Amino acid sequence: MTEHTHVTTKNESWFWDGATASWPICFGYIPIGLALGVLATQAAIPFWAVAMMSILVFAGSAQFICVAMLAAGASTWSIIFTTFVVNLRHFLMSSAVAVHLNGIRRLFLSAFAYGITDESFAVNMTHFRTGNWDHKRAITVNQLANTTWIISTVCGAVLGQFIPRGAFGTDYALTAMFLALLLFQLHNIVYVLTGIAALGISVAWYLLIPGDSYIIGGSITAATFGYFFKQYREKHT
Amino acid sequence: MSFPDYLFLFAGMGLVTYLPRWLPLFFLARRDLPKWLVEWLSLIPVAILCSLLAPILFTDQASRSLEIGKPEFLVAIPTLLFAVKTKSLGGTVLIGMGLYWISGFLLS
Numbered sequence: 095m096t097e098h099t100h101v102t103t104k105n106e107s108w109f110w111d112g113a114t115a116s117w118p119i120c121f122g123y124i125p126i127g128l129a130l131g132v133l134a135t136q137a138a139i140p141f142w143a144v145a146m147m148s149i150l151v152f153a154g155s156a157q158f159i160c161v162a163m164l165a166a167g168a169s170t171w172s173i174i175f176t177t178f179v180v181n182l183r184h185f186l187m188s189s190a191v192a193v194h195l196n197g198i199r200r201l202f203l204s205a206f207a208y209g210i211t212d213e214s215f216a217v218n219m220t221h222f223r224t225g226n227w228d229h230k231r232a233i234t235v236n237q238l239a240n241t242t243w244i245i246s247t248v249c250g251a252v253l254g255q256f257i258p259r260g261a262f263g264t265d266y267a268l269t270a271m272f273l274a275l276l277l278f279q280l281h282n283i284v285y286v287l288t289g290i291a292a293l294g295i296s297v298a299w300y301l302l303i304p305g306d307s308y309i310i311g312g313s314i315t316a317a318t319f320g321y322f323f324k325q326y327r328e329k330h331t
Numbered sequence: 332m333s334f335p336d337y338l339f340l341f342a343g344m345g346l347v348t349y350l351p352r353w354l355p356l357f358f359l360a361r362r363d364l365p366k367w368l369v370e371w372l373s374l375i376p377v378a379i380l381c382s383l384l385a386p387i388l389f390t391d392q393a394s395r396s397l398e399i400g401k402p403e404f405l406v407a408i409p410t411l412l413f414a415v416k417t418k419s420l421g422g423t424v425l426i427g428m429g430l431y432w433i434s435g436f437l438l439s
Contacts, residue, residue, distance in 0.1 A: 117421060118420050118421050118424045121424060122424070143332075143337045143341075146337060146338065146341050147337075147341045147344070150341040150342060150344065150345035151341055151344045151345045151348050152345075152348070153344075153348045156344065156348060160340075160344065164332075170336070170339065170340045170343065171343075173340060173344065174340070174343040174344055174347055175347075177343075177344040177347055177348060178347035178348075178351075181347065181348045181351055181352075182351050183351075183379065184348070184351045184352045185351035185352075185354070185355060186375050186379065187352075187375070187379065188351065188352050188353070188354070188355040188356045189355035189359055189372055189375070190372040190373070190375040190376060191356065192355050192356050192359035192360040192364075193359075193364065193369055193372055193373075195356065195360045196360055196361070196363070197360070197361065198360060200357060200361070203353075203356045203357055203360055204353060204356075204357065206356065207349065207352040207353035207356045207357070208349060208352065208353075210352040210356075212379070212383060215376070215379075216376060216379075216380060217420075219376045220376075220420075262428060262429075262432050263427070263428035263429055263430070263431035263432030263433075263435070264428060265431065266403070266406065266427050266428050266430075266431035266432075267424055267427070267428050269384065269387055269403060269407070269427065269431075270410050270423055270424045270426070270427025270428060270431075271420065271423070271424050271427075272380050272383060272384050273384065273407055273410055273411055273414065273423065273427065274410075274411075274414040274419075274420050274423035274424070275376075275380060275420070276377065276380040276381065276384065277411060277414045277415060278414075278418070278420075279376050279377045279380065280377065284374070285374065285377050288374045288377050288378055288381075289377045289378070289380075289381045290381075291378075292377065292378040292379075292380075292381035292382050292385070293381045293382075293384070293385045293389075294385075295382075296381065296382035296385040296386070297385045297386065297389050297390060297397070300385065300386045300390060300395070301390065301395065301396065301397060304395075308382060308385075308386070309379065309382045309383060312378065312381070312382035312385070313375060313378035313379045313382045314378075316374075316377075316378040316381065316382070317371055317372075317374040317375050317377075317378040318371070320374040320377075320378070321367070321370060321371045321374060324370065
């Protein structure tokens with residue numbers, strides 16, 4: 095990305111680079127985190143439990159589902175199982191990011207794994223591809239997003255009803271970020287076709303099959319399609 | 332629910348969230364992956380981003396049905412154009428938010 099190309103390979107600036115890259119994520123997390131905190135309060139979940147959940151789990155969509163399930167009186171095991179299914183998609187992201195963290199210490203990798211979310215994954219992958227990116231910058235993005243998330247959810251639980259939902263289009267922040275990151279990933283026709291396939295498959299999957307399996311199902315099917323298209327293209331040119 | 336109940340629930344959720352994030356990193360990052368796997372994985376970010384976005388842009392999530400031309404989709408078009416022009420992530424987020432905010436007044 096143009097705004098980061100000036101950083102060459104200076105190692106001292108890793109924190110600043112990570113902070114610069116993470117602000118769109120943090121910006122998007124604030125309204126969502128506040129909303130989660132408010133919903134948790136309405137479901138009679140105390141603020142310290144919200145803090146504990148954000149620290150131990152750190153997975154936005156699963157936390158929303160957990161609050162809804164608690165409010166509906168679901169059992170602990172069914173909530174844990176649902177969380178597992180919803181977050182399986184991170185298996186794919188972790189595999190994809192592993193390619194860029196070859197040879198890094200396992201202790202660091204174990205700490206890094208904690209912060210892999212849809213958002214930090216997308217931002218870090220975009221930066222890894224353009225170069226000038228390393229594990230320190232990447233974990234800075236993860237951890238700043240994590241800190242923002244924890245603070246926002248607790249603030250939402252404490253301040254509760256005083257904050258208007260969706261002011262200034264904040265509901266759209268993460269969608270806009272995903273759109274831009276998607277665009278930056280479209281390096282050639284293989285990626286474009288993979289993306290179109292993923293859009294079509296995941297919409298159909300989403301409409302036909304309940305739950306969140308459309309994310310994993312759509313991505314695996316589309317990436318496989320894209321892979322074979324790439325093989326075909328290389329053989330015939 | 333009491334403190335131990337919450338702790339058990341969130342520790343369980345935390346564990347099943349952490350494992351899928353941790354296993355591939357811990358076992359894949361120390362070895363050279365086969366070429367086909369690297370190529371396949373390089374397509375995963377695009378595929379995941381589109382899978383995450385698709386229902387937001389093209390469906391009504393309350394009723395889980397197809398909806399063409401919803402505000403999220405209409406706003407996405409100028410937002411993408413801005414991203415093409417500027418290549419700025421932060422700028423695109425702000426423009427997207429602003430347009431979505433305005434669309435709330437225009438389309439309601």
